Amino acid sequence: MTNISFTEVLGPIMIGPSSSHTAGAVKLGLIANKINNTSFNKVDIILHGSFAKTYRGHGTDRAIIAGLMGMKPHDIRIKNSIELAKEQNLIINISEDDLGYYHPNTAKIIFYNNDSTVHTVIGSSIGGGSIIISEIDAFKISFTGEYPTLIINHLDRKGIISEITTTLAKNNINVASMNVTRLQKNKEASILIESDSIIPKSVSEELKKIDDIISIRVINIGAEL
Amino acid sequence: MFNTGKELLELTKQFNCNISDILIKKEFEVFELSEEEVLNKTRVIYEIMKTSAQSAISNPDLYKGHIIGGDAKKMSIYASKGNSYCGETLNLAMARAFSTSEVNASMGLICAAPTAGASGILPAAIITGSEKIDADENSILRALLTSAAIGELITKNATVSGAEGGCQAETGTAAAMAAAALVELKGGTPEEALNASSIALKNVLGLVCDPIAGLVESPCAKRNAAGVANAMVSADMSLAGVKSIIPFDEMVETMLRVGRSLPFALKETALGGIAITPTAKKLEKKIFLKE
Incomplete structure (x- = not known):
């Protein structure tokens, strides 16, 4: 059996209300931002499945935006991330769509960068705050971000x-x-x-x-x- | 190091120690964390728990969800009147469980234990229990580690996810963790701790997960308040010498089996239970239209 550390049982320390729809969504934004690796002025966030249906109630939109701005899942500013993004003049479009055969908690994030490049990242929050990145630009890929x-x-x-x-x-x-x-x-x-x-x-x-x-x-x- | 309750008990016998001591040993052997590091991390967790269990009692207006809010404060005022059926201790524990649930619902900072949805139970039990018996910080941190050992066993042998096992897997596990912690806190034996966990699990066996509008709010908050009562009731039963007829490992296996046989509609999908009552549907519409 896989060993579990006590911080996995008593944790994560996170902003509520949901480890998959909030904490995992922050992580998704955070890692997508690392993948994009340059400053952006506009971002499209397309929510799929359960993310699309319940994002308002779980603050999934705020969570992803917070991650995109570099916040971690325990950052108390997550609640106000939309307002903070506005203050920084970031243009953020949230929409809902059926992306096809993806995990129910999936988001497609399109970055419009200051250097005129455009990058797309697709990832899913798979439970308990864990995530998987499944596509970068046209490339199918699979990694969790837990390892360097x-x-x-x-x-x-x-x-x-x-x-x-x-x-x-x-x-x-x-x-x-x-x-x-x-x-x-x-x-x-x-x-x-x-x-x-x-x-x-x-x-x-x-x-x-x-x-x-x-x-x-x-x-x-x-x-x- | 231990995969079952039986193995955990054997280790406590072998080393003549508490469950928390075995947990500390395991963290060192498996994750190379020293006792000091483990206790320091636990202290951080405990501080977050103390804050979340008080915030919505002190400032209810800051911690409103889409559906819930204000119940922590109501419960604490009622507790202070001193003439309730359950008594002040349990009423306060309930107020604290409500508080963490309300903080969670309003995008505040909490520590999942074992999940965000059930995060109100353990803090409420530990804080109220330690107040009642005037426990020192070291015993409190150790009791939290005992609860983690129980959570680990249930994670390994069953599930703590509402989507997989229903609410029994979330608030049932949290109550089982808290019950064992309360037993150790009051000087009970490792057998009594596991016994208390078994009782807590069986008390809510089959409890469904049916959140209104899919939100971690209602009935979650009330099940956290009832969950801390379950933890305290189970701990007291065990400390009084009442034995769970079914041992811990069999109880955990039963919880998983029952969870698997629960229909999809009753496992965090908002497609059954109270989530599809006319009142819940009306609320759902209102919430999603408003935004």
């Missing part, structure tokens, strides 16, 4: 994966899990790596120097939550 995570988009080229893992090994970072996907042969591909230790900025800088790397995202937040 590295997402590298690159051109599909022979040998690039070994160059990446060699760099990690050299920096004493152990790969806990790894998943490789691509949109089309010889076009853009994506690698998702979960590691046992925090991935420092120096390592992502070093990875950037590898030929044919398009983007690198580092999500170290899990350990802090």
